[in-house]
Amino acid sequence: MRLTFHGHACVRLDHADTALTIDPGTLSQAASALDGATAVLVTHDHADHVDVGAVVAALGSSPGLEVFASGPAAAALVAGGAPAGRVHALVPGQELALGGAHVVVGGGEHALIHAKIPRALNVTFLVELGGRSVYHPGDSFDAPGREVDVLLTPVSAPWMKLGEAMDYAAAATAPYVVPVHDALLSEVGHAMVGRQLGNRDLAGDHEYARLAVGESLTL
Template sequence: MRLTKLEHSCVLLEKGPNRLYVDPGKFTTPITETSHVDAVIITHEHDDHWTPEQLSRIASRSPGVKVLTTEATAAQLKVADIRDLGEVIVGKPGERVQLGEFTVTCFGGTHAEIHSSIPLIDNIGVVVDGDFAYGGDSYELPPGGFTIGALAVPTYGPWMRIAESIDYILEVRPRAVVGVHEMLLARAGKDLAASRLREAVESYGGKFLDLKPFDVLELDDLN
């Protein structure tokens, strides 16, 4: 399986011609490579993780594309009434869902707290083909955790501290870490955050992959 890092929270996973997008939001360059898309995963409702415009572009070239998301986001998709969109599946923690060529297991359930005055919302994390995990805007793990090849880890967000991302890495201890959720940082901030995450990963012998937009990782190479 191949991973392409796009801007901010979005990644593209590919198996042969089959594609799976995760969190194509407003800080991601308009997505145009949208043929053969099996599904889109939206971890939660915030617009830096999905927009009707991004989904419309994908559905126009991949009619019937499925979406895996939260209940609240599913309701917003219904209102958006996106042409050619296929089945919308509400993911529940512990459930396994087949999305075309991709096997996805859901975990988590709640977005990290931004502030006590702001209501918490649903958030789903996903493990794709048992090899790549992405928790959305949350550090929740499935009961008992997991052993994973590559883990997407937030670099910056108004709901997080870098210490939480470091603790997340040290608890999971993946073979490789990919930094995401970085587009609100200036270059100096990105470099500083990456250096802290790299120290954490390398402390147990893992590898930090400071992927830039459109950089590609062959996940099979991590085995």
């Protein structure tokens, strides 16, 4: 399986004839992530996780493409012009067979930003593809619930602090930790995050694999 980072919270998973795009948002290279995708997964309806225009355009150019998203994200896509029959609302506990991939939907709530800000519905995705597993928590530190090969770990957001990401990575015991949700970080910030999450005494015995936009990790 090949995991390619397309910026911020967006990754694409490719193996054989299956190509899953997760969270193609406005802070990512959504168009390239969606090009040739066989399915799209969306954790929640915030714009940095779903670029409605880009997803609707991809649906228009790829008749077989379908989207699987949290309820509010699915509604936003349909309101933005997506064909309702090709956009599927998800709830935690569902399992999906998408080509060669098996996807377990989890989660429930977006991490708390502030007590006065309503929490979005946020689903998580545990994807098994090509004999490997990847977990995308969206905007949460919800645990994968089992061992995975790659833990996608948010590293910068209004709802988190770096110590939470370190504890999250350490608890998951994944061989690879790939940072996501990083659009707010400068290179100075990335260096600081890398020093902490890459410190095995602090954040667990894993390979910290920061990917540049367009760069891939082959498992």
